[in-house]
Amino acid sequence: MSKKVIVIGAGKLGKRWIDYILEEEGWEICGIVETSEKVKEEIKQNKKIRGIPIYNDIDEVNENVDGCIISTPPESHLDIAKKAILKNINILCEKPLTFDFDKIDEILKLKNERDVVFLVNQNQRSIPQLKVLKEFIKSGRLGRICYISIYFSRIMRTYDWREEISQPVLIDMSIHHFDDIRYVIEKELGKVISCFTFNPEYSFYKGDSCVSISMVFDNIFVDYYATWIGKGIQTDWTGYWTIEGENGVLYLKDCKVFFVYGKDTPLDSDKIEYLNIPKEEFKDSLLWTLDKFKKAIEKNMDEEVKGITIEENIKSLKILEESLKFLKRRKDERDR
Numbered sequence: 001m002s003k004k005v006i007v008i009g010a011g012k013l014g015k016r017w018i019d020y021i022l023e024e025e026g027w028e029i030c031g032i033v034e035t036s037e038k039v040k041e042e043i044k045q046n047k048k049i050r051g052i053p054i055y056n057d058i059d060e061v062n063e064n065v066d067g068c069i070i071s072t073p074p075e076s077h078l079d080i081a082k083k084a085i086l087k088n089i090n091i092l093c094e095k096p097l098t099f100d101f102d103k104i105d106e107i108l109k110l111k112n113e114r115d116v117v118f119l120v121n122q123n124q125r126s127i128p129q130l131k132v133l134k135e136f137i138k139s140g141r142l143g144r145i146c147y148i149s150i151y152f153s154r155i156m157r158t159y160d161w162r163e164e165i166s167q168p169v170l171i172d173m174s175i176h177h178f179d180d181i182r183y184v185i186e187k188e189l190g191k192v193i194s195c196f197t198f199n200p201e202y203s204f205y206k207g208d209s210c211v212s213i214s215m216v217f218d219n220i221f222v223d224y225y226a227t228w229i230g231k232g233i234q235t236d237w238t239g240y241w242t243i244e245g246e247n248g249v250l251y252l253k254d255c256k257v258f259f260v261y262g263k264d265t266p267l268d269s270d271k272i273e274y275l276n277i278p279k280e281e282f283k284d285s286l287l288w289t290l291d292k293f294k295k296a297i298e299k300n301m302d303e304e305v306k307g308i309t310i311e312e313n314i315k316s317l318k319i320l321e322e323s324l325k326f327l328k329r330r331k332d333e334r335d336r
Contacts, residue, residue: 002026003294004065006089008033008058008080009072010043012160013094017069020286022048026294030065033058058083065089066297067117073161074171078103081118085110090117092293096175097313101321104314111310117296119289120313122179125304126288127238128278132257134184136250136275141259143246145185148222150177152239153230157204166207169228170197170323174211177224177239179316183307187217189319195326203229213323 003026007018010032021027033055034040044050055061058068058080067090070080078098084091085107097120098104111118124130136142152173162168182188192215197208210227226239241252248261248271257275282288292305306312 002028003067003297004028004030004063006031006033006055006058006061006065006068008068008070009094010034010039011036011071014069014071016286017071018049020284020290021069024287024290027290030063031055031061033061058087058089061087067092067293069293070094074099078107081107082110085114085116085118088114088116090293090297092117092119092121092289093310094121095313096171096320097310097317099171099324101317104317108310108314117293118310119293119296119305119308120310121286121289122176122308122313122316123285123289124176124180124237125183125307126280126282126285128280129236129252129255129257130180130184130238132275132277133241133243133250133252134186136257136259137185137243137245141247141261142243142250143248145220145243145245147242147244148181148185148220149242150181150222150224150226150239152177152226152235152237153232154228154234155230156228163205164207167197167211167324167327168205168207169209169226170211171320173228174213174224174226174323175316175320176237177226178319179313180238181217181222181224181319182316185217185220187220188315189322190216190218192319192322192326195323195330197327200229205229211323215319 005021005027007014007029010018018029021029029052031053032043035056040054043054068084070077070091070093072080074096077093078100081091081093162172165171192213194214197211199205199208203209209229213224215222236255238252243250248259250259257277259273259275260271261273262271292308295302296305
């Protein structure tokens with residue numbers, strides 16, 4: 001039987017969700033929630049979806065549905081999620097989950113009382129290179145890890161709210177990388193040591209388009225840099241990783257994962273092992289997340305599904321919260 005879903009927010013990302021749901025067997029869109037009159041008109045003109053009911057608010061939805069996909073700007077996520085939970089509707093929410101960190105406990109309590117599914121689209125967990133890093137570390141071949149460097153650089157035009165907010169990269173991109181770090185090394189944040197953001201004069205963003213953060217996870221030091229106005233080599237979405245360990249160095253670069261090994265030997269071509277990267281299971285990472293949502297609705301909570309639950313996502317969101325707190329403390333000190 002097909003799973004009935006409501007798509008909340010039919011902007012750029014919402015349209016991608018709609019297209020994929022229409023393509024996938026086992027799903028049915030039974031409503032779209034949208035407040036923009038312009039977007040509503042676009043929906044009415046689209047032959048594929050013109051017959052689907054359009055609502056102004058999830059409160060108007062009376063039909064029994066299996067789930068909803070929230071693809072609105074982040075500041076509205078928790079208010080919409082609360083309404084969905086009170087209607088006993090399972091939730092797949094876009095990231096970042098929220099900036100209203102103080103409201104999370106209330107949503108968690110309500111979610112548990114109503115026993116609904118609540119997933120967050122941390123879809124970079126579908127990237128096979130990250131899984132290869134994770135499994136290699138778990139194998140013990142790298143030994144004890146002391147340092148990780150992540151460098152991410154892309155030219156990224158969004159033409160939406162991201163180009164208007166104060167911290168576009170930190171809020172919308174780095175949350176992926178924070179989750180990637182937790183996923184790969186299976187450790188939680190100890191402390192944000194420093195966080196610095198800036199915006200070059202030539203940037204097309206109003207807010208800071210570059211971020212540099214130093215963090216500690218247990219006894220592992222992590223050095224992280226990300227930019228959406230990178231003029232040089234365009235990295236993969238994961239960024240370039242360097243993981244220094246007791247028995248060598250593990251790298252992720254240009255979609256390749258390789259291990260330079262030897263406790264006392266510097267870089268040597270005879271001591272480089274390229275690791276096999278499995279083929280991606282889905283043509284798009286949103287389809288990976290959609291598959292996990294279906295499993296969760298059916299109570300098939302495997303490890304991949306558990307990894308993107310709200311309970312797990314809060315731990316990644318904590319890194320964002322601590323980074324923003326560091327920036328605020330810096331600002332307060334300068335303003336004194």
